[in-house]
Amino acid sequence: MSAHITEETLLRSTKATTAPQSPLINLSVRASSARDATLLGQAQADAFVATDKQARIDAVKPALGDIERRIVALTTDSAAAQAQNTRLVQSPNPSSIQLTQSALLNRSITDDQTRLSDLQNRRAGILLSVDGIGSTVSIEQPAVAASDPIAPRTTTNVLVAAILTLLALLGVAALTDALDTRPRSAAEVASALDLPLAGTIDPARGGAALVALHDPASPATDEYRLLRTTLGLGAGPERAATARVLAVTGATPGSGASTVAANLAAVTARSGARVVLVDANLRRPALHAAFDLPDGAGLSTALRDGDDPTILLQTTAAPGLRLLTAGPAAAAIDLLDSMRMQAALATLRGVADLVVVDTGTATLPEAAALARLADGTLLVAAQGVGDKATLATVADRLRLAGGSLAGVVVTFVGDAGAHSRGRQRRAAAPPADRVTGEPVARTSTRPGPAK
Secondary structure (H helix, E strand, O other), rough: OOOOOOHHHHHEEEEEEEEOOOOEEEEEEEEEOOOHHHHHHHHHHHHHHHHHHHHHOOOOHHHHHHHHHHHHHHHHHHHHHHHEEEEEEEEOOOOHHHHHHHHHHHHHHHHHHHHHHHHHHHHHHHHHHHEEEEOOEEEEEEEEEEEOOOOOOOOOOOOOOOHHHHHHHHHHHHHHHHOOOOOOHHHHHHHHOOOEEEEOOHHHHHHOOOOOHHHOOOOHHHHHHHHHHOOOOOOOOOOOOOEEEEEEEOOOOOHHHHHHHHHHHHHHHHHOOOEEEEOOOOOOOOHHOOOOOOOOOOOHHHHOOOOHHHHOOOOOOOOEEEEEEOOOOOOOHHHHHHHHHHHHHHHHHHOOEEEEEEEEEOOOHHHHHHHOOOEEEEEEEEOOOOOOHHHHHHHHHHHOOOOOOOEEEEOOOOHHHHHHHHOOOOOOOOOOOOOOOOOOEEEEEEEEEOO
16 A cells, blocks of 8 residues: 555445344445455454454453562562571571571561462463463454446555554444344343353452462352352262262353363362362363373273273362363264263262263263263353353253253353453355445454354
């Protein structure tokens, strides 16, 4: 592009259209040449995606910045205390007062190191969540110029700067509000699924992913304790003779089902129950990494070879909680819907009071099979992700498979603003009709699962 355009010119050259009862948005950009129109349309779509991702990252930056400042302060204080203590210890014939001061400094240094380790763990948890953040908006079709112009090419070339592209997207964002059918609250999510609301989880209240293990006194852990009570889990006089099998599945990818399964298993084990956590998400196993355990022989091994799954259980840092990792997954996915899987669960019932099975995403066929084998299924849905019709379809699919749905846990309830700013949209194929006249570049965006 070889000329500069103003914001007013850009807005006049850009048109957003929608189909009735469809969240699809088509951007039409007019320019003096097919090349300029294509570049301008693609730039606006790319900026839309980048803005969505940045909005989600910005939501966690304040908490990370606060932790970083506290780590620097603690590191500085600890270094100063260590230097002072060194001077006291190395002084010839230290007095009783100096020895007392040295003891107090040693205690202060130990306390600082404990707090510093806790802050570093929380920072690592936030950085891990930031690394997994992706854009919730996708480009269905790159910008394509119409082959037939609607007017003769003028002598003035249309140019656009990146900052003006963001201004143009403000108008697109306003149009998307009328098409947004996503549930805006935890109650609306539960209503869309036609399930009782078992609990809500706010990831901003916890640092590390395994908050129930690393910070058992935190408000985030209390949310999992409340979920445990709501579901009637834990050890008590009402403990059944046969262990209960609870499947935990995500309504959409990235909803946090594995995190919920791991923390729910940990707080249940803390109540005195014997708990076995099974990573049946063979496509994307994650629980071994969460507990810092090797992923060698596991569930897939037991299913493939017919082995006793109890000999493959690994002890975790949570007392009373053992983990059956996924193991080599490639050849065992079909065995999740088999008599061997049913036999494996029956064997695990004999060594535990509760068996928690992480099934992955409910849209996968193995999730429905595991829901049928479990005594109950807990759905995990992220607030602001997926429209009401999609959520209802997920629940109906599990019910048709024979699953008994115990309720829904809504995650990211503290991140609703970021999800709202994301403006997730589902895409369909672009309209077949062609706009004649000046070259027009079209691109479509749709909501995708949070990465």
